[in-house]
Each structure stands twice: as C-alpha cells, then as structure tokens.
Amino acid sequence: MNFALLLAPIAALAVIAAPALADEKAQNDGTARSKVKPARLIEFTGDREFLKESSRLRVWRGEVGYTLEVDAAGTPTDCELTEKFRMxxxxxxxxxxxLKHHSFEPAVDDSGAAVESSYEGKLNYLEMREKD
Known part of the structure; x- marks a missing residue:
C-alpha cells in the first residue's frame, strides 16, 4: 500500500478544517470583548423629528438602518447609516x-464597569407613521 496516496487526503482535510477550528476557538477565547453586556436602548423619542427631516430631505425608503457608537456614560457619540445616501x-x-433622540444604559464589562460599545437599529417609516 502506498502511504503517500493515503496521507494526501488526510493532509487536505487538515488544511480545510484548521481555519474552521481556529475560528471556533477565537469566538470562545474568553476575551473581555466577548464578556461585555451591550448598551441597552432606553428610548428613542425622535419619531416625529425623523419623519419630518426625512420628508424635508425627500428620503424615499421603507426603512433606515444605522449604527450608533455609545460612550461609557450611555450617550451616543457617532452615527453611521447602514445604507448611505448619495449625498x-x-x-x-x-x-x-x-444622535439627539436616543438614550441608553451604558454597556458594562464582566466586572460591572461601564464601557464604550455600539448599538445597531432600524427605523421603519410605516411603523413610525402609525404611531404618529
């Protein structure tokens, strides 16, 4: 029996499986990032203002996705729309x-200390209009 023919498929399998195993290990590595409790939305009070501004800017979308960076005090500090507009x-x-109308409980790490984090959300225009 030729061992080279037998070892080739085993080596190929090892090369394919190694990145998947490494990725699984990285997700359960116990780092601080994996132990952070994310920022929790307290409320968004800007439905009416968001609808008014969208109308003024002639935004024609069913919903807008966004990511807010939240500081250790729970204050949103930066914003990025998921699907940006051309302008x-x-x-x-x-x-x-x-940024003006979101309020959060700050994220906390495993020791209970407040830390920076991010929050992802979506606003649906139909739902906001039904509330108004």
Whole structure:
C-alpha cells in the first residue's frame, strides 16, 4: 500500500478544517470583548423629528438602518447609516436626529464597569407613521 496516496487526503482535510477550528476557538477565547453586556436602548423619542427631516430631505425608503457608537456614560457619540445616501448632507442630517433622540444604559464589562460599545437599529417609516 502506498502511504503517500493515503496521507494526501488526510493532509487536505487538515488544511480545510484548521481555519474552521481556529475560528471556533477565537469566538470562545474568553476575551473581555466577548464578556461585555451591550448598551441597552432606553428610548428613542425622535419619531416625529425623523419623519419630518426625512420628508424635508425627500428620503424615499421603507426603512433606515444605522449604527450608533455609545460612550461609557450611555450617550451616543457617532452615527453611521447602514445604507448611505448619495449625498453626505442627507446622511449627516438623519444622523443628527438619531444622535439627539436616543438614550441608553451604558454597556458594562464582566466586572460591572461601564464601557464604550455600539448599538445597531432600524427605523421603519410605516411603523413610525402609525404611531404618529
């Protein structure tokens, strides 16, 4: 029996499986990042303002996704829309409303200390109009 023929498939399998095993190990590595309790949304009070600004800017989408960076005090500090509009002005104006009208409980690490984090959300125009 030729061992080279037998070892070739085993070596190929090892090369394919190694990245998957390494990736699984990285997800359960016990780092601080994996132990952070994320920021929790307290409330968003800007439905009316967001609808008004969107109308003024002629935004024609069913929903807008966004990510907010939240500092250790629970204050949103930066905003990025998931699907940006062509004009930066539109992105900036919608983000201004999002930053102004969100409030959060800050994220905490495993020791209970407040830390920076991010929050991902979506606003659906139909749902906001039904509330109004």
């Amino acid at each position: 930066n002005y539109v992105n900036d104006k919608l983000c201004e409303v999002l």
